[in-house]
Amino acid sequence: MTTTAISTKQFMSSEQLLEHWQGHRNLTRRVIEAFPEKELFEFSIGGMRPFVKLACELIAIGGPGLKGIVGKNMEAYNEEAFNPQTKADLLKKWDEETETINHYFAQISEERFQETFNLFGQYEFPVYQNILYFIDNEIHHRGQGYVYLRALGMEPPFFWERFSVL
């Protein structure tokens, strides 16, 4: 048993974190679905981006971020790389990223989660913090999507209703 194993009290396992994240991604997918086609691309409040742009940011960060961590590649992320023209395009890419995330996440060891990595050549933090950031950023932007839907007079999905796609 290493010193690390003795001195740390586990909060959650990596499998539990992945399931939690994919549960959130499933809810975000349903928020994308809830938007009318036109408003997904056009509606905004207070000069903020329309929800499609927020979703594209999430797509540019999660899968590419994990791929960068696994390959120790510090290339910057590119929010313009994917530019969907329809809601169906966006949802298709969203589902592809589900697999990408599962694929790369499984390759990160317990020790690696604790190592510092300069994510996208810009965010130098322990890997577990980088991954928490992906999830937090998604919840944050999705919360903004909830306000857009409410302002459009629409009922968003229940926040607490997530099922994992694992």
Added chain:
Amino acid sequence: MTTTAISTKQFMSSEQLLEHWQGHRNLTRRVIEAFPEKELFEFSIGGMRPFVKLACELIAIGGPGLKGIVGKNMEAYNEEAFNPQTKADLLKKWDEETETINHYFAQISEERFQETFNLFGQYEFPVYQNILYFIDNEIHHRGQGYVYLRALGMEPPFFWERFSVL
């Protein structure tokens, strides 16, 4: 070594989770501070609650939830228990809850995080999921607060700028 210790790959320790949560709470505190007094209590979009009510929900859940987990008390939470009249009242209570959270969180064992608990007599999940919910719910509502601030023409604090109060 137990079977659990062999089969799980740790994502993060409980100390890291607490530091992460308190970092988020620090950011939420700065969002409360950013609201003008009147708008904190009155401004809303699409029939949603003003930000003071969202903050009171967070106060009703985090500390009382942990206290319930530690004491195995399944009493319902009460959003009406605290009813601040000023921003200063709200911030004072927010800071008191910081200590409450630190106090009770430290009493939860590694094994307990994995045990199912019927939180508030209503949410029967493993303890680690209950605690993740406290944080997710805070990020979600704070994201809504960001839209309120933007709609008021104000610049919210940077999402990625959190320091821990530990």
